[in-house]
Amino acid sequence: MNKNPMNQKRNVLWQMTFTAVGILTFIQAADALPFVLHPSDLCLGFRKVGTFKENNEVVVNIGQATNYVNLASGSVITVTNLSASQLSPDSFTSLNNLSVSAFGVVNGNVYPGYPRNTIWVAIPRSDVNVQSTPPDRQDQDFSATLVSSINNIINGAVAISSRISSNQDNTISFLREPSSNFNIALGQNLGACIGSTVDPNIGNFQDSLPVNGENATAGSFLNAIRSDLYELRPTGFVDPHTGQTAGPGYYVGYFQFNPAGSLTFTRASTNNVPPAPVLSISRNGSANTISFVSTNNVNYKLYLTNSTGLSTATTNCPSLPATITGDNTTKSFLDTTTDADRFYRVK
Numbered sequence: 420m421n422k423n424p425m426n427q428k429r430n431v432l433w434q435m436t437f438t439a440v441g442i443l444t445f446i447q448a449a450d451a452l453p454f455v456l457h458p459s460d461l462c463l464g465f466r467k468v469g470t471f472k473e474n475n476e477v478v479v480n481i482g483q484a485t486n487y488v489n490l491a492s493g494s495v496i497t498v499t500n501l502s503a504s505q506l507s508p509d510s511f512t513s514l515n516n517l518s519v520s521a522f523g524v525v526n527g528n529v530y531p532g533y534p535r536n537t538i539w540v541a542i543p544r545s546d547v548n549v550q551s552t553p554p555d556r557q558d559q560d561f562s563a564t565l566v567s568s569i570n571n572i573i574n575g576a577v578a579i580s581s582r583i584s585s586n587q588d589n590t591i592s593f594l595r596e597p598s599s600n601f602n603i604a605l606g607q608n609l610g611a612c613i614g615s616t617v618d619p620n621i622g623n624f625q626d627s628l629p630v631n632g633e634n635a636t637a638g639s640f641l642n643a644i645r646s647d648l649y650e651l652r653p654t655g656f657v658d659p660h661t662g663q664t665a666g667p668g669y670y671v672g673y674f675q676f677n678p679a680g681s682l683t684f685t686r687a688s689t690n691n692v693p694p695a696p697v698l699s700i701s702r703n704g705s706a707n708t709i710s711f712v713s714t715n716n717v718n719y720k721l722y723l724t725n726s727t728g729l730s731t732a733t734t735n736c737p738s739l740p741a742t743i744t745g746d747n748t749t750k751s752f753l754d755t756t757t758d759a760d761r762f763y764r765v766k
Contacts, residue, residue, distance in 0.1 A: 454580035455591040456573050459484050459530045461539060463498075463682075464520040464572065464609045464633075465506060468620035471516040472598060476609045477506065478576040480592040484523045484539045488650065488671055490686035500592040503680025509588050510595045515640045518633040519676050520613060520622055521648060524569045534656045535559060536566050540624075541646035541674055543634030551647045553667040553715060553746055554629060559653040565627035571612040578606025636676070643677045648684075661716055667746040670715050696765045709752045709763050713745025721752040722764040729762060736764065 456462070461484045465477040481500045490496065507514050521541035525533045536559045542551040557565075579596045580589055588595035596608050613633070615621040622633030634646045649668035652658050660669045672686040696711035696719065709721060720743075722736040743750045754761070 453591070454478070454480065454576050454589070454594045456480055456577060457483065458527070459523060459525050459533065459537075460573075461487065461521060461523040462573060462576075463501070464518075464522070464613060464622075465510070466518050466598065466610050466613075466633075467511065467516055468518055468610070468614075473511055474598055475510045475595050476598045477501075477510050478572065478594045478596065478609055481521075484650070487648065487684055487686070490672070490684075492686060493688040495683055495685045498674075498682040498684060501682070505588055505593055505595070506680050513640075514636055514678065514680055515638050517636045517640070518622060519636070519644070519646065519674075520633045521646060521674055522569050522572070522624075522632070524566050524573075526566075526570065532659075534653055536562050536653050538562060538565060538569070538651040539648060539671070540565075540628065540632055540651065541634075541648045542630060542632065543644070543646045544673070547643065547645050550670065550673075550715060550747060552748065553647075553649050553670055554651065555667055556651050556654045556658075556665055558655060562627075562651070562653060565624050568612050568624035568627055571607050572609055575606040575608055575612065579608065582606075634676070636678075640678045643675050645673045645675050647673045661718070661744060663718075663744055666744045667715070698763065698765060700763065705755050705757055707754045707756065707761060707763075709754065709765065710749055711751075711765055713743070713748060713750045715745055715747045717745040719743045719745060719750065719752075720766050721754065722766060723754060724762050725758045726760050726762070 461481050463477075463479040463481055465479075467473045479501045481498050511517060521539070523539040525535060525537040527535055540554070542554065544551050576594050576596065580594045583589045598608065598610060610619060613622045613624055615623050615626050617626065621631050623629075623631055634644050636644060648671040650660070650671055651668040654665045657664055658669055670687050672684055675683045675685065677683070694714060696713070699710045701708045701710070711719075713719065721739045721741075723738070724731070724736045728736060739752060739754065741752070743752065752765070754763070
C-alpha cells in the first residue's frame with residue numbers, strides 16, 4: 420500500500436475533480452426539459468426561407484390529433500401550446516414572411532383505431548374562403564417517405580431540445596431550434612426535413628407531398644391565413660368517416676393563423692347537408708356523361724330511368740353500381756344506353 424502523504428493528497432484532489440465533473444454533468448442534464456411527443460401528436464412548424472431566413476425555427480406540439488378530430492362539428496378552439504411572444508420577438512424578428520405547417524403521424528400499430536402510417540397534414544388555402552383540394556390517400560409503403568420526413572422533424576426536435584437548456588422557448592411543447600442544419604447524429608432541424616430536395620424553400624417534405632405544405636404570411640402580415648387539416652389513412656383500410664378504402668383524405672377542419680400571433684382551429688361542419696349537385700349532361704353516341712361539382716368527402720350515386728319509369732317513385736329507380744366520393748372538383752358518371760330518352764338523378 421502506498422502511504423506517501425503527497426500521493427494520498429494527489430489522489431484526493433483527483434477524486435474531488437472527478438466528483439465535481441460528475442455533479443456538473445448531472446446539473447446540465449437536469450436543467451434540460453426535453454421536448455416531448457407521443458404517437459399521433461400534431462406538430463406545428465414555423466420557419467423563414469430564402470432571403471427572409473433567420474437564425475431560428477420553431478416546432479410546437481399541439482396535442483393529439485384525435486383532440487381535433489373529435490371536436491364538435493363547427494366548433495372553434497384557440498391553440499394554447501404557444502404564445503405570440505414565443506414566436507416574436509423570442510424566435511423571429513416579426514411574423515412577416517413566416518412559413519407555417521402542421522403535421523403528425525401514427526408510428527407503428529400503437530394507436531387504437533388508426534393503422535400504421537396514418538398521416539395528418541395541413542394544406543394551405545390559396546383563397547382564405549375556399550377549402551383546398553385534399554391530397555389522395557396512399558398505401559403504407561408509398562407513404563413511407565412522407566412518414567420518414569415527419570418522423571425526422573419530430574425526432575430531431577426531441578434530440579435538439581435535449582441538448583439545450585430549458586427556458587421559455589424550450590419546453591415540453593415548444594422548441595426554438597437553430598435554423599442551421601444539424602447532422603443526423605445530433606438531430607435534424609425542421610428545414611432539413613420539410614424542404615424539397617430540389618428547392619429547400621418549398622415545404623413538401625422531401626418531395627413526398629404533391630403540393631407545398633407550408634402557408635406563408637405576407638411581407639406585411641395584415642390578413643389571417645388558413646390551412647386545411649386532412650387525415651390520410653393508408654389505402655386498403657376503411658376510413659370510418661367516409662366508409663371508403665381509397666380516395667381523397669378526410670377533411671378535419673382548418674387552422675387560422677392571425678396577425679396578432681394567435682392560432683385557432685375550426686372543426687369542419689360534419690352535420691350539414693351538402694348542397695344538391697347541379698347536373699350537366701353531354702352525349703356521344705350511346706354514352707351519356709353526367710357531370711356535377713362535388714362537395715368534399717360526400718358520396719354520390721347515380722339513379723336513372725326512362726319515360727315509362729317517371730310515374731314510379733324516384734327511390735325505386737335503378738342505379739349504377741359505382742359510387743363517387745367528392746373532393747370539391749367536377750365529377751362525372753358515365754351511362755351507356757340505347758334508350759331514346761333517359762332521366763337522371765344524382766343523390
